Amino acid sequence: MGDDSEWMKLPIDQKCEHKIWKARLNGYEEALKLFQKIEDEKSPEWGKYLGLIKKFVTDSNAVAQLKGLEAALAFIENAHVAGKTTGEVVSGVVSKVFNQPKARAKELGTDICLTYIEIEKAEIVQDELIKGLDNKNPKIVVACVETLRKALCEFGSKIITLKPVVKVLPKLFESREKAVRDEAKLLAVEIYRWIRDALRTPLQNINSVQLKELEEEWVKLPPAAPKQTRFLRSQQDLKAKFEQQQAAGGDEADGDDDDEVEAAPVDPYELLEAVEILSKLPKDFYEKIEAKKWQERKEVLEAVEALTKNPKLESGDYGDLARALKKVIGKDANVMLVAMAAKCLAGLATGLRKKFGTYAGHVVPTILEKFKEKKPQVVQALQEAIDAVFLTTTLQNISEDVLAVMDNKNPSIKQQASLFLARSFRHCTPSTLPKSVLKPFCAAFLKQVNDSAPEVRDAAFEALGTAMKVVGEKAVNPFLADVDKLKLDKIKECADKVELVGKKGGGGGGGGGEKKAKPAAKAPPAVEAPAAGPPKKGKPASAPSAKSKKASDTKETVETELSPEVCEEKAAAVLPASCMQLLDSGNWKERLASMEEFQRAVEQMDKSEMPCQALVKMLAKKPGWKETNFQVMQMKLHIVGLIAQKGSFSKTSALVVLDGLVDKIGDVKCGSNAKEALTAIGEACSLPWTAEQVVSMAFTQKNPKNQAETLNWLANAMKEFGFAGINVKAFINNVKTALGATNPAVRTSAITLLGVMYLYMGAPLRMFFEDEKPALLSQIDAEFEKMQGQSPPAPIRGTKKAGAEEEGDAAAEEEEVDGGAGDIMDLLPRTDISDKITSDMVSKISDKNWKIRKEGLDEVAAVISEAKFIQANIGELPMALKGRLNDSNKLLVQQALNILQQIATAMGPSLKQHVKNLGIPVITVLGDSKSNVRAAALSTLNAWVEQTGMKEWLEGEDLSEELKKENPFLRQEILGWLAEKLPTLRTVPADLMLCVPHLYACLEDRSGDVRKKAQDALPTFMMHLGYEKMSKATSKLKPASKDQVVGMLEKARAVMPAKPEAPAKAAASKPPASSTPAAKPASGFVKTVFLTLKGVVGKKPPVKAGAKDEEDKSGPIFILVPNGKEQRIKEEKALKILKWNFITPRDEYVEQLKTQMSTCLPKWLQDELFHFDFQRHVKAIGAMIEHMEAECEAVIGCLDLILKWFTLRFFDTNTSVLMKALEFLKLLFTMLSRKNYQLNDYEASSFIPYLILKVGESKDVVRKDVRAILTMLCKVYAASKVFPFLMEGTKSKNSKQRCECLEELGCLIENFGMNVCQPTPAKALKEIAVHIGDRDTTVRNAALNTVVAAYNACGDQVFKLIGNLSEKEMSMLEERIKRSAKKTPAASAKPERPQREQPTNPNSTFLRKPAQEEVPNKLSQARAQNAHLEQSAPSIPKEFQLDLEVFENNHTCASDIPDLVQHKLDEVLEPVMIPERKMRSVSPHFDDIHNSSASTINFVISQVASGDINTSIQALAQIDEVLRQADKAEAMSGHIDQFLIATFMQLRLIYNTHMADDRLDKKDIFKLYSCIIGNMLSLFSMESLAREASMGVLKDLMHGLITLMLDTRVEDIEDGQQLIRSVNLLVVRVLEKSDQTNILRLAGLHIQCSLQPQPRLR
DSSP: OHHHHHHHTSOHHHHTTOSSHHHHHHHHHHHHHHHHHOOOTTOGGGGGGTTTHHHHHTOSSHHHHHHHHHHHHHHHHHOGGGGGGHHHHHHHHHHHTTTOSOHHHHHHHHHHHHHHHHTTOHHHHHHHHHHHTTOSOHHHHHHHHHHHHHHHHHHOTTTSOHHHHHHHHHHHHTOSOHHHHHHHHHHHHHHHHHHGGGGTTTTTTSOHHHHHHHHHHHHHSOSSOOOOOSOOGGGHHHHHHHHHHHHHTSHHHHHHHHHHHHHSOOOHHHHSOOBOOGGGSOTTHHHHTTOSSHHHHHHHHHHHHHHHTSSSBOOOOOHHHHHHHHHHHHHOSOHHHHHHHHHHHHHHHHHHGGGGHHHHHHHHHHHHHHTTOOOHHHHHHHHHHHHHHHTTSOHHHHHHHHHHHTTOSOHHHHHHHHHHHHHHHTTOOTTTSOHHHHHHHHHHHHHHTTOSSHHHHHHHHHHHHHHHHHHOHHHHGGGGTTOOHHHHHHHHHHHHHOOOGGGSOSSOOOHHHHHHHHHHHHHHHHHHSOTTSHHHHHSOSHHHHHHHHHHHHHHHHOOOOOOHHHHHHHHHHHSOHHHHHHTTOSSHHHHHHHHHHHHHHHHHOOGGGOOHHHHHHHHTSTTGGGOOOHHHHHHHHHHHHHHHHHSOOOHHHHHHHHHHHHHHTTOTTTHHHHHHHHHHHHHHHOHHHHHHHHHHHHHHSOOHHHHHHHHHHHHHHHHHHOSTTOOHHHHHHHHHHHHTOSSHHHHHHHHHHHHHHHHHHOGGGGGGGTTSOHHHHHHHHHHHHHHTTOOOOOOOSSOHHHHHSOHHHHHHHHHHHHHHHHTGGGGSOOBOOTTTSOHHHHHHHTOSSHHHHHHHHHHHHHHHHHHSSBOSOOTTHHHHHHHHTTOSSHHHHHHHHHHHHHHHHHHGGGGGGGIIIIIHHHHHHTTOSOHHHHHHHHHHHHHHHHHHOSHHHHSSSHHHHHHHSOOHHHHHHHHHHHHHHGGGOSOOOGGGGGGHHHHHHHHTOSOHHHHHHHHHHHHHHHHHHOHHHHHHGGGGSOHHHHHHHHHHHHHHHHTOOOOOOOHHHHHHHSHHHHOOOOOOOSSHHHHHHHHHTTOOOOOSOOOHHHHHHHHHHTSOSSOOOTTHHHHHHHHHHTTSSOOSOOSSOOHHHHHHHHHHHTTTSOHHHHHHHTOSOHHHHHHHHHHHHHHHTTTHHHHHHTHHHHHHHHHHHTTOOOHHHHHHHHHHHHHHHHHHHHTTOOOOHHHHHHHHHHHHHGGGOSOHHHHHHHHHHHHHHHHHSOHHHHHHHHHHHTTOSOHHHHHHHHHHHHHHHHHHOGGGSSSOHHHHHHHHHHGGGOSSHHHHHHHHHHHHHHHHHHTTHHHHHTOOOOHHHHHHHHHHHHHHSOOOOTTOSSOOOOOOOOOSOHHHHTTHHHHHHHHHHHHHHHHHSHHHHHHTGGGSOSOOOOOHHHHHTGGGHHHHSOHHHHHHHHHHOSOTTTHHHHHHTTOHHHHIIIIITHHHHHHHHHGGGOSSHHHHHHHHHHHHHHHHOHHHHGGGTTOHHHHHHHHHHHHHHIIIIITTOTTSOHHHHHHHHHHHHHHHHHHTTOHHHHTTOOHHHHHHHHHHHHHHHHOHHHHHSTTHHHHHHHHHHHHHHHHHHSOHHHHHHHHHHHHHHHHSOOOOOO
């Protein structure tokens, strides 16, 4: 009793842990009472028992355990912290309670598990119960199964995850214990209640007797859907609703629940385990499938058929297998084998589902063609195959293939194609069967309803009826306008009979019917899937797309060859009699007259009445293409082009003329006409076909001129038409022939063509020419280098067919272009090296002696190097190399990695199948302790990923297993790699979730590097998995860890990057921009321009859709919204909208900006601005530049939005967009300065910080433009307000940015004095002086220069302002001040301009100085030396540098700068030659160019745009003098655009102002025009300078010249006609000497402009 008294005094929690069972029993009883008394679920009292609850349930004494279970149950029901004990308590219940003989203990154990589920811990409970199923004690197994069954019965299938339960069911049915089997049976019946027939498939392999028993039990179940009867704590509202319904009788509940269940039926496919079958294929499958004996082929097909019967297949590379089966279906003569192959394909498609979509495009055309077979068993197998394939892809992806056979001569094919579409439509919805897809199908069906074969008619009626049922009568009726009432009634009758898949009940039905109906549940997502996935992979090579395109073209243009008599008869019917008689006249003048009549007749003909073949055969009539008179021949060639453009021009007609055109393509006088005709034929018959014919004809001739010009034509045609369908292999063979030609012109043309092909194909193109001679290869490389960074132009031809259709067709064409270019690797000839990887070589690699191992690796490397491109089969090499990746000799590890990198390049995309066995071991090497080995492994890994993509690496558990290893090197390398790769992916496999627990472990790793990498990777994981999933995954962490990780998740959520846009959207929205056909030019002059460009002038009017688009674009693009900007400022201040402040732009910022812009910009421009394609951005910026001057008020009204949009472009990586954006910004700030507009703080803070980011850009040209913008910015925003932004920029990690910001700060102090320093000079200079100790030399120099500028402004006081510096830094500063500071003589009335010592980095200083000093110099000159400059023009130096803003601000330059700047300039900048002595010490020549002449000559250039005629003439005369001297003219290099801008501004001024002013002498205007044209002729006579003119500037220049040509007032001036002739000459010179790419783009723009409807003048 004494002992009892001891423990009786103890606290409850200590009693519960006492070694005496009675003490514990007493403790449990008191704990139970305490738990029932505590009302606050968050009371601290609960925390005392957290670690004890497991002991409650695992007590060794049965009596005490029973009471402990009751207490534990009370704790779980009432304590807020109970969830933290779930894992350990449930584990204890499973192991120590479920084996107890007392029923009460088991009952309490089950209640504890169910209560944990109720408090939201279902996942952990389920995991522990499933683990318990592996226990050897059958009692525990039975109790676990029973608990799972009760949990499912009470909580339902939404709370209890069924997949892991269903997975273990077959194993339970195999148990030797009858009790386990019986309980498993009850569990199976319960599961069937919830998911019905979805359970049949996973249980199909259990014992037949057990299955029969189950079937009997399943039949007894009531048909009503089960209901959840117990609810989670978070479902209390549902609980209340359920109790009300129970009280009301439950009828209403049944109805609601039915809807709920049917809304989300369980897919049996999701419950299955995937089976890997590729490795189980017969080893000799690919040999035997080609065997001559049909029995051998049958044998391997039977093996494959058995494998494909698995209902769920593991993903892999099934390409070879699909191709082999496709070949059997298409070519095997044995119909039994065809049926077997079709069944195999159906099995593959059913087992892989969406993963089979990649191969759908390859097999569908073959299956459709095989429907010509009439044997029912073959047709049925083909139907099953094509139906299964359809469910893996979308109707859009296979529409071309199906349409191609709808006109087939074989009625069986037409019938089965229509029936297939009818079955496919049943899986569609109105959204997945849009008009753009339905329209071409309806057109084909309407032809078939009139077919002579009744079965074809019936099939067409059924398909139309199904379509009507799916999308509704209203949507289909527009396509049935011409159908008579009888047929329309038949269609409606068919529609009434149709039963759509989605409308079927989700309950009963036999196995077969259900099996077919269930995948349909997945069909809508498959159809709605983004078009970027399957289509691009499904049609990789150009051949299929070309085939389908040819098929669609052939439908309109096929014609048989006509006899000469018929041709003559048809031609005579449409041509004048005199024309026919004189065609073969001996007099060339009569032949010319005949051609003129011929042309007039063709121009007046309608397309429907034009007999193209007859007309071209008349042209070929003697003398035909041997015509000796060039004028007649030119007319002939021009007429061929007209016929091709206007008529239905077939390939038959084309073959009549192509030989003659190729023969004349090299002719000096007729070549351009021949090229026009070829281009027109290319539009009519498709470029791929035309080009193939033309090139083959050219290379059968011996004329090198023809060969060279053919290649030149092809190069231009590719740019105009795009690369879709081009037979790359054929052209490469011809190009190789051309490269070996003796004539240099042919070789040059071939290299030019390769350059164009490189734009579309990229680096892989070079692989075809690695065997060429080194000299030739270097020329090819030089051409590729020119094209580096350029993007292929948008096609402007060959798109009229797409334009005439709906957007879907055009999008498909875009995808074909991408696909064709992307799969160039498939064209490479690959070597099978498996026979060269001998067993002797493999044994060498695995030898004990490292030298022999090295020898073996050397041999492997030699084999791969020799083969260059290899097939995927590399024998036993993978296992041998895998062994070397963990070799003790690190040199051999590196060598093995190098070989793997070599294999990646050589094998290409086929590498995917080796990722698991060879790629994952490379990741293991990332854990090596040596950094050079890790670097080699990372390089190899990236080389592999480049070929395979990331999907294969992220699938499965391999990556998570690697991350699980507690190796700090391995973890930090993997996480760093994932952080780099994940943001580039649009989707990731669900298996990425397996890595999350290990990612959380890394966040708490002992290594700081691992923790940092894990934190960096966290946002990239979240962008794919979502915050909710990742937050839920923290539930398994310890409490302390969880709090820490959740905090990190919140931070990561704020910086989570946005997913990249899907390319498919681009493909869908891109065609309208590029599908506008060329239009007839508006004037003779424009026609001359286009003929000079050797382009083809189209005559067809644009299609209606295109016209509508153009009409929308004709109005103003900036819309002035009154008080719009003020309202946005108020909303941002009130935090109603997001403040424009981010590290990288997230989706919500972009969406907000898009919404705000919707009121200020037209929809078409908004679509362009927010398009994913950078080319659309460039186009949009171009449009904004054109409209900016005319709509300046509206621009200012939405300036904040415009600047915000440009900040988004600063985060783009495309240089061309960035350069175009900077060009716009320069013009924008020039306009704002001219309007005396001042930015407000709202606009500035949304723009300047992001502009400063780009000042650290690696490209000099970008930095130069950004600096120019910063200089102009100070005219529209106070310099003292710009200063803090620059100070913030000095804190960047980018040394270039720090350097440039410091340089800018120095420039501000130099120009505006110390008052510019914010918040105070002392604080600012202290922060600047910190950078004197920077590690980067350029930053140190920039900081020193900035402090020197401050010294020049305030003298020795600067030493007080900068604070304490180290001795070393102070000595550097004093030395720099001593050498660089301004010297001020006492008696001097004119102080010198301060000049800083130049840093050692020439890039940062030599380029920097003009940007700092030009503006003050030239403005000072403008105010003080204007008269002097005009008088002393001949003495002006001839080398100069130009700033664009000078002449833009010419008229207001004095008032544009704040007073402070004017005062400083007047005081300091008069002695402009002083800096000469400073610079000469570095580079005298540079000094001559950039110091002595820059400011004065810049001023002269600015005077070109002067409003005073004499001033402008003098400036033009001086510049002309520079241009006429060859040694001086090169000084213009780099500044051509600025000079041309000044010129066309003067042209605009003359047109708008001078010509309208009667007071001015017209002779002066004529003289000014003459000077301008003379200058331009001088400039464009030098090709090196002319090629520097950009496309935008050329466009404005050409516009100015065309305006001049059309100005009738010019003709009134004396010698006006001579002036117009000079302009013509100038235009030709511009077109000849300018960059031809820019000229072609210009031509496209002019075509577009000519299509825009002009406003009527009243």
